[in-house]
Amino acid sequence: MNIENLNNPGANAAMNNAASAGSVNTAPADDLLDFDDDPLSATGVSRKSLVIFFLIDTSGSMKGKKMGELNTVMEELIPEIRKVGEADTEVKVAVLTFSTDVKWMYSTPIPIEEFEWARLRASGVTSLGAALKELNARMSRNGFLNSPSLSFAPVIFLMTDGYPSDDYKAGLKELQANSWYKFGLKAALGIGSEANDNVLTEFTGSADTVVHAYSGGQLAQMIKIIAVTSSQIGSKSMTLSDDTSHELGEEDVFAAKQKLLGQQIQELVGNAETDDVPFDTGW
Amino acid sequence: MTELEIGQEVELEFGGKAQVLSVIGAGGQGTVYLVRFNGQKWALKWYDIDKMKKPKEFLKNLRSNIADGPPDNKFLWPKYLTKEAEDGTFGYIMDLKPDGFDSFVDILNTYKLEVDPLTGRAVKKDVKFSSLTAMITAVINIVNSFRLLHRAGKSYQDLNDGGFFINVNTGAVLVCDCDNIAPDGSNFGIGGKPGYMAPEVVRGIAQPNVQTDKYSLAVVLFKLLFRGDPMEGEKVVRDVCLTESSELKHYGQNAIFVYDPNDASNRPVRGIHDNVIKFWRIYPDYIKDAFIRSFTTGISDPTKRIIENEWQKLFIRLRSEIIMCGCGRTNFASMFVQPNEKTFKCPKCGMEFATLGFSNRDYRMPLYLGCKFYECEMSLESEEFMKVAGELVENKLKPGVLGIKNCSDRIWRAKMPDGNFYDIAPGKGFPVWQGLEIDFGQIKAQI
Numbered sequence: 001m002n003i004e005n006l007n008n009p010g011a012n013a014a015m016n017n018a019a020s021a022g023s024v025n026t027a028p029a030d031d032l033l034d035f036d037d038d039p040l041s042a043t044g045v046s047r048k049s050l051v052i053f054f055l056i057d058t059s060g061s062m063k064g065k066k067m068g069e070l071n072t073v074m075e076e077l078i079p080e081i082r083k084v085g086e087a088d089t090e091v092k093v094a095v096l097t098f099s100t101d102v103k104w105m106y107s108t109p110i111p112i113e114e115f116e117w118a119r120l121r122a123s124g125v126t127s128l129g130a131a132l133k134e135l136n137a138r139m140s141r142n143g144f145l146n147s148p149s150l151s152f153a154p155v156i157f158l159m160t161d162g163y164p165s166d167d168y169k170a171g172l173k174e175l176q177a178n179s180w181y182k183f184g185l186k187a188a189l190g191i192g193s194e195a196n197d198n199v200l201t202e203f204t205g206s207a208d209t210v211v212h213a214y215s216g217g218q219l220a221q222m223i224k225i226i227a228v229t230s231s232q233i234g235s236k237s238m239t240l241s242d243d244t245s246h247e248l249g250e251e252d253v254f255a256a257k258q259k260l261l262g263q264q265i266q267e268l269v270g271n272a273e274t275d276d277v278p279f280d281t282g283w
Numbered sequence: 284m285t286e287l288e289i290g291q292e293v294e295l296e297f298g299g300k301a302q303v304l305s306v307i308g309a310g311g312q313g314t315v316y317l318v319r320f321n322g323q324k325w326a327l328k329w330y331d332i333d334k335m336k337k338p339k340e341f342l343k344n345l346r347s348n349i350a351d352g353p354p355d356n357k358f359l360w361p362k363y364l365t366k367e368a369e370d371g372t373f374g375y376i377m378d379l380k381p382d383g384f385d386s387f388v389d390i391l392n393t394y395k396l397e398v399d400p401l402t403g404r405a406v407k408k409d410v411k412f413s414s415l416t417a418m419i420t421a422v423i424n425i426v427n428s429f430r431l432l433h434r435a436g437k438s439y440q441d442l443n444d445g446g447f448f449i450n451v452n453t454g455a456v457l458v459c460d461c462d463n464i465a466p467d468g469s470n471f472g473i474g475g476k477p478g479y480m481a482p483e484v485v486r487g488i489a490q491p492n493v494q495t496d497k498y499s500l501a502v503v504l505f506k507l508l509f510r511g512d513p514m515e516g517e518k519v520v521r522d523v524c525l526t527e528s529s530e531l532k533h534y535g536q537n538a539i540f541v542y543d544p545n546d547a548s549n550r551p552v553r554g555i556h557d558n559v560i561k562f563w564r565i566y567p568d569y570i571k572d573a574f575i576r577s578f579t580t581g582i583s584d585p586t587k588r589i590i591e592n593e594w595q596k597l598f599i600r601l602r603s604e605i606i607m608c609g610c611g612r613t614n615f616a617s618m619f620v621q622p623n624e625k626t627f628k629c630p631k632c633g634m635e636f637a638t639l640g641f642s643n644r645d646y647r648m649p650l651y652l653g654c655k656f657y658e659c660e661m662s663l664e665s666e667e668f669m670k671v672a673g674e675l676v677e678n679k680l681k682p683g684v685l686g687i688k689n690c691s692d693r694i695w696r697a698k699m700p701d702g703n704f705y706d707i708a709p710g711k712g713f714p715v716w717q718g719l720e721i722d723f724g725q726i727k728a729q730i
Contacts, residue, residue: 035561035564036561037564037614037618038613039415039418039613040411040412040414040415040418040613042393042558042561043393043510044391044392044393044394044510045391045392045510045511045512046511046555046556046558079398079405082396082405083308083309088478113396113407148554148555150522150524150525151524152524152525153524246487246488247486247488248485248486248531248535250528250531252487253527253528253530254528255527256527
């Protein structure tokens with residue numbers, strides 16, 4: 001209220017009297033105005049970033065129903081993952097495809113809100129080793145994990161339907177030395193009966209994060225289970241321990257997320273139905 | 284039966300059937316559906332009991348919460364239980380979120396995604412408080428709802444940014460996700476959300492209770508006002524990757540407040556925590572001190588955490604210190620120049636604001652056209668922080684003359700320029716002048 005607006009001579013006198021009552025000047029006007037001081041203008045809270053890497057086998061054997069199914073489910077999956085991040089996490093997606101060549105769908109991870117699935121085609125052989133090397137090269141602070149803010153360890157989801165046609169062990173060895181991989185959440189989906197369990201378990205580091213899909217319905221279901229569960233766990237982290245009698249130490253929480261992912265995947269896979277026609281039958 | 288089908292009917296415990304219409308959302312413990320029951324639409328929460336640690340105890344607790352009823356109408360409280368399905372699955376129905384409320388998550392993000400029904404594309408829409416008064420009112424409402432809940436002997440347990448809906452135009456608040464609320468001291472398996480959990484819960488040495496709620500409440504308030512994480516600064520960002528063990532360290536064992544006056548190791552980082560840096564300059568010291576206490580001594584000693592009533596008083600004061608200047612600048616009094624102890628001056632346009640001193644407070648309230656006095660500020664017993672008791676208005680018959688209108692239902696007495704006190708009946712007013720004194724009954728005020 002500007003007291004001069006009061007049509008009242010007394011009020012003006014009040015101001016003058018008050019002004020002489022000793023100065024309690026807090027800050028000079030310039031200091032109060034040298035920045036955007038609007039208490040309502042804020043940017044979004046700084047979010048932790050979570051990159052979900054999809055490693056997808058696009059070799060010739062994926063042609064037809066498998067690839068059609070995969071393309072469809074990936075398109076449908078994006079809106080479901082969108083809900084995962086909420087206010088704390090910015091979820092980004094990077095898709096690496098491997099057949100004879102290794103190729104990224106986009107040259108950089110894309111925020112889930114803007115991500116659009118580019119339909120994949122299948123042809124060529126299964127260069128898994130080259131894919132793991134490429135992943136290792138990009139999974140660094142100077143590569144794809146360059147968020148200036150904090151990051152969660154990435155989610156790495158491998159989907160393949162056959163045995164690698166190159167030296168995957170060499171690629172895996174390089175990758176295993178990468179800390180992002182070490183702390184990341186790893187899961188793998190074997191598509192059809194040709195996919196090799198041992199290779200997949202070597203990749204994830206534990207058998208309970210490896211699942212199989214033998215039919216179109218299953219493929220859709222498994223991709224959703226793994227992608228949604230792993231991104232939820234990846235972006236939310238640890239839960240409470242029931243036992244409050246001893247304080248948690250680093251060894252109690254080490255790889256806690258990967259263990260939780262294994263448990264949840266096994267539970268969900270156990271509940272999933274398995275009554276439709278296998279990929280390799282009915283031809 | 285973890286998931287319900289659209290069209291499926293679910294029987295309620297005390298009779299009647301709810302028909303599933305669509306999915307509203309999914310959470311950690313189950314799915315929320317839109318249902319029709321008794322000709323009206325409701326929300327049905329249906330649990331995935333495989334994901335619950337103690338479903339039987341959880342159900343028992345839910346039943347007693349329903350019997351007790353909500354502490355007040357700001358809670359979207361469970362209303363009726365469903366019958367238990369053969370496999371032990373169950374759910375409950377509650378009121379739907381009314382229109383006009385946005386989730387706290389969207390407020391923190393400053394936008395929400397609305398899916399265009401034609402293209403299926405998600406479009407960003409701004410979510411922002413329409414006034415400073417609405418934002419501070421929301422804070423008071425949040426604090427007050429937890430005060431009422433704790434007074435009822437219960438704790439919320441899982442206090443986080445998903446727990447509120449807020450009307451950004453009025454500051455009205457709805458507390459949702461009330462199903463983990465339990466008598467203080469009990470816990471049915473919920474741990475909370477990282478970043479909001481009290482350090483002793485993160486460290487695994489305590490389960491959620493009223494004291495840990497107080498910590499989480501301070502985090503919620505900090506996030507709403509400062510738009511950042513109170514524990515995420517330089518020390519945390521240096522870790523680059525937030526692994527399980529770094530989370531245990533930075534939010535549990537070695538949690539350091541970003542503005543800890545005695546430890547500068549975790550200050551906000553420019554470029555990442557710009558909001559916190561900016562807002563820390565804007566808020567007055569008594570608000571900052573309360574957060575400093577919550578996040579320094581309050582980390583290791585839960586009894587040192589700010590109690591809800593104290594927050595409520597601090598934010599009622601903060602609301603009364605908002606100045607809306609004629610030039611369009613709206614800010615807290617501490618962001619105005621104070622040429623003398625009774626006057627505030629806009630640093631932008633130079634307009635001056637007189638203040639009122641009250642017999643029961645040691646701070647002065649700035650006066651501006653449209654500023655409001657609330658019932659709780661006019662009487663010692665009243666806790667009504669939403670009821671307007673007075674307002675500074677312009678005299679309708681004498682343009683340019685400003686005065687205070689009595690909007691309460693009691694008679695005040697005010698000293699007029701002729702030196703005498705007059706009764707001011709409800710609906711009447713009196714001019715603001717240099718020698719003004721007001722007698723509200725128990726509380727007196729003067730220019």
